[in-house]
Amino acid sequence: MSKLVTDLQQFQNYVSTLQGDEKGEAQVFSDRLFKAFGHEGYKEAGATLEFRVKKKGAKGTTFADLMWKPRMLMEMKKREENLNLHYSQAFQYWVNSVPNRPRYVVLCNFDEFWIYDFDKQLDVPVDKVLVSEIHHRYTAFNFMLPVEKAPIFNNDREQVSRQAANQTAKLFQHLVKRQKNPIDREVAQRFVLQLVIAMFAEDIDLMPSGTVTQIARDCLYNGQSSYDLFNQLFSQMNSKKPATGGRFVGVPYFNGGLFAVVQPIELTNLELKIIGGDGTSGDTGIAGKDWSKVNPAIFGTIFQHSMDTLERHQHGRHFTSEADIQRIVGPTIVHPWEQRIDKATTGKQLIALRKELSEFKVLDPACGSGNFLYVAYREMARLDSRIMLALAAISKKDFAGQSKRLCAIRPQQFFGIDNDHFGVELTKVVLLLAKKLSLDAAVETFTAENDEFKGNLELIFSEDEVLPLDNLDKNILHGDALFIDWPEAEAIVGNPPYQSKNKLQEELGPAYLNRLRARHPEVSGLADYCVYWIRLAHDHLKDGERAGLVGTNTIKQNYSRESGLDYILDHGGTITEAISSMIWPGAANLSVSIVNWVKGEESGKKRLYVQEGNKIDSGWRYEDLDRIPSSLSFKLDVTKASEINANSKKGGCFQGQTHGHEGFLLSPSVAKSIISKDTRYGEVVKPYIIADDMIGEKDAKPTRYVIDFSGKSLLEAQSYPVVFNILKAKVLPKREQAAEKERLMNNEALKENPKAKINRHHENFLRRWWQMSYGREEMISAIRPMDRYIACGRTTLRPVFEFISKEINPSDAIQVFPYDDDYSYGILQSTAHWIWFVNRCSTLTERFRYTSNTVWDTFPWPQKPTLPAMKKVADAGRMLRLLRHELRDRHGLSFRELYRSVELPGIHPLKDAIGQLDAAVKSAYGMPKGADYLQFILELNQLVSKNEKKGIVVQGPGLPSSVKDRGSFISNDCIEP
DSSP: OOHHHHHHHHHHHHHTTOOOOHHHHHHHHHHHHHHHTTOSOHHHHTOEEEEEEEOSSSSSEEEEEEEETTTEEEEEOOTTOOGGGGHHHHHHHHHTOOSSOOSEEEEEOSSEEEEEOTTTOSSSOSEEEEGGGTTTSGGGGGGGSSSOOOOOOSOOHHHHHHHHHHHHHHHHHHHHTOSSSOOOHHHHHHHHHHHHHHHHHHHTTSSOTTHHHHHHHHHHHSOOOHHHHHHHHHHHHTOSSOOSSSTTTTOOOOBTTTTSSOOOOOOOHHHHHHHHOOSSSSOOTGGGSOGGGOOGGGTHHHHHHHSOHHHHHHTTOOOOOHHHHHHHHIIIIIHHHHHHHHHOOSHHHHHHHHHHHHTOOEEETTOTTSHHHHHHHHHHHHHHHHHHHHHHHHOHHHHHHHTTSSOOOOGGGEEEEESOHHHHHHHHHHHHHHHHHHHHHHHHHHHHHOGGGTTOGGGTOTTOOOOSBOOOTTTEEESOTTTSOOOOOSEEEEOOOOOOHHHHHHHHOHHHHHHHHHHOTTSOTTSOTHHHHHHHHHHHOOTTOEEEEEEEGGGGSHHHHHHTHHHHHHTTEEEEEEEEEEEOOSTTOSEEEEEEEEESOOOSOEEEEEEESSSTTOEEEEEEESOOOTTOOSSOOOTTOOOOHHHHTTTOOEEOBBOOSGGGEEOHHHHHHHHHHOGGGGGTEEEEEOHHHHHHSSSOOOSEEEEOOTTOOHHHHHTSHHHHHHHHHHTHHHHHHHHHHHHHHHHHHHHHOTTOOOOOHHHHHHHTTTSOSBOOHHHHHHHTTSSEEEEEESEESSOOEEEEETTSEEBTTEEEEOOOSHHHHHHHHSHHHHHHHHHHOEEETTEEEOOTTTTGGGOOOOSSOOHHHHHHHHHHHHHHHHHHHHHHHHHTOOHHHHHHHHTSSSOOHHHHHHHHHHHHHHHHHTOOTTOOHHHHHHHHHHHHHHHHHTTOOOOOSSSOTTOSOGGGGOOOOOBOO
16 A cells, blocks of 8 residues: 555544644644645645635735645535535636646535636536545645646546537538538538537436437437437427337427427448447447536537638637636626625515515627627626525525526526627537536535435425426527627627627628628727627617627727727726736737626725746736726726827837748748849849848848839839739739739629728739838838938837847837937837837737837927936947847847846846946936836826917937037947848
8 A cells, every 4th residue: 555545544534533623723624734745844845824815805814724836726514414505606706816827626514525626627526526525536636746637637628618519510521521412511510509409308307318329329229310310309309299208208398499390311331430430449429428517618629620711711700718708707607796795684675685586687799609698697607506506595485486486597687799600509509508517507506515405305396397398599690790680788798709890891801891880880990890799789778787898909009998998997997806907818810808897886905917938837926996987907007098199190110021922932042043143233222121130130131032022113113024924924813813802892882882991902903013012111211311221120029229230120010110220229229219119009919019009109308308318328239239149149039038037037238238228218307316217207298288278399219400510319220231
């Protein structure tokens, strides 16, 4: 017998001597548990007892019984306590245990451990282990070993759900992609959903077990017809008249709308094996899975896999994890109701609350596969059980009367809209499953708490029949939520489609876009697609009603913010809880924001979270604020900064050139070969730098050349035949195709509305097909008179500004500042400018994107810098660059790698150089010691804007004209070709 098993048996013996007092014995229980797993004790292992977890929106602090970051949070309850009732508390402790949130949460009542992995599944534990069995089941606690191992769980529903969903999707793909007699997509979708209901029904005791498997195997091995048998099964499930004999005796009436149309399919042997397995090798097929363990909250994987990639992208569909759904359902539905329930002190109040909860309606206007509505249903059912248990503690008589309705929540309280027919049908299925599973959960809860109900459930089940299924055709609507009326609801939740304004027209077409803009002219045409849902949701709410939606993290920026979150706050809304930015899991590959709000005022603190980092497992932090601004920022709200004319009118900030087609690009070897044979080609073949060259390459030199015919006519371009013919062969055909596609889309839009605004981008590109899409001639004209210009990556994580030779053309991944002096460089490279940049910019995934209208046009430069102060800025900037180049070359690092090292703790020579530059810039601004950068720059922005309006001359960007000796401010270092 191993030492671990012996130690665990000693732990069991010790626990048997305890009374199970939560307050008096939880700490010794915890310490003995750690010792049993090979530690000297909980403290020596690094765990903390009574760990403070700050309450949200209220004074005071709660205490988690044990916190062992980043491995485990454990919450102890008294012996025989129903652990199911404490799931919500455990989840909230976990959510707020940042930074370094623990992976696993354990609930324990001295007799049983419930282990949760909230990142994977919320509804049920990944395992339940009796204290009396822990010496056999210790692998579920592998995360507690001194050298952590991966735990082995018995109830990993995510794994089961994914396997079932993937195999079901495989069946669907076989049906629609057959070489012979492929099945119509809609017919295949309906068949698969009918099959899914049947497989669920078998395993949750709604019809005879093994029905589907036996049909599949009889067809495979006994010559039966799948066309006939599945048709008969689904037809029987839609028949009010039960079968009195034969194969389908015991199959009840399901109805629900899903079985109203049954279209038989003759399945192939391969498809039958996917369903029923082969019966010999141990392969049970999808019907052999335990569908009672399939989690409907993530069953949208079927939806995801059964849609082709193009369709998903066109509508911006992405799929939400259960833990992330809870970040909306919790603040918008659960927490407000919990507060009301906890305040109720009489049976009359609780009965009234139950009635109100049974009439509470929830809408998801982009319901997809029904994930949000399923979680909302489940959580509302838990709220109902919470009311009932509170009622039982006050009046057994009232409880008995109310328990005639075991669960007061009904599918008819939930509404959804989606423009995909399959998604609509899948949502109905998920809600119908929610009804059955919620009733089962209520039975488990009440029997655990009330011994008198054990064995007598038939007495209280009369009003809670699961079958026939509810018809939800009037609840879950097929249509475009932006063009139809929304059902009334007290709460709106969901994950609207993501699509940037740049891709909307390309992927949805000008006809749709024109209809959208005509229907919703109040939303900026530059806003993200999801902003339309945010705006409509707020308009749809009545006072006191709530909403919670996921959006791209651009909803807190610029035009999207103005049309969405600004609108909410300016029209009576209060953001109650939000996530400023988090990495979104799955195929979406982007960062998102989550916003919960109420239409009206709400007292108390509001909690704002942010995920700090660019990885899915990056850490979190939060702050409790009196008010969450539309910028979703912990820092000073700078969204109302004013445009400064001295900046915006000067043309001191440009985006680099957009080539628009790979045919314009040449490798250095090809370009140099062309130029070596005829130097005249050097006029139109230019080194072409991208941000990754500047920041990611060790020599920071451009790795490609570009053919630049900007400003040249077709005849002039033809005089360079070598490169002209390259463009003629590679670019012209593609531009002709794109223009034709655009023409057809425009015709569609004009047919629908002769006055429609149409897109002529590709038509214009074709007219000058030998030129880059956007050659930025104004920018080129600005940098040509000088020897070098300042640049940074247009999207970047770090403040790296550099001088680039005018002989190098900047790509559109580069932000260009046409200044050649070291003073201007010092201001732009400074922390003052970087902080303004970060707080005023938009973002691309987790990277900051320099936007000239929000960052450059509002950034005030020093207004009255002295000549010595300007020289110090110039000298400090020059020394920073020299040191940066020296460190890069000496250690063989790129700028990206060098700046990553600066982010690490410890002494670093570049940190000192950055500090010296910042000190010089502060002096030039006249910034008081200890002043907050953001506050100072915002106040200066307001002052400069105010002075401009008064006609007072202000100092704009660049070296002031009062400087007579410009040459002393100009050095010659820069990135060369």
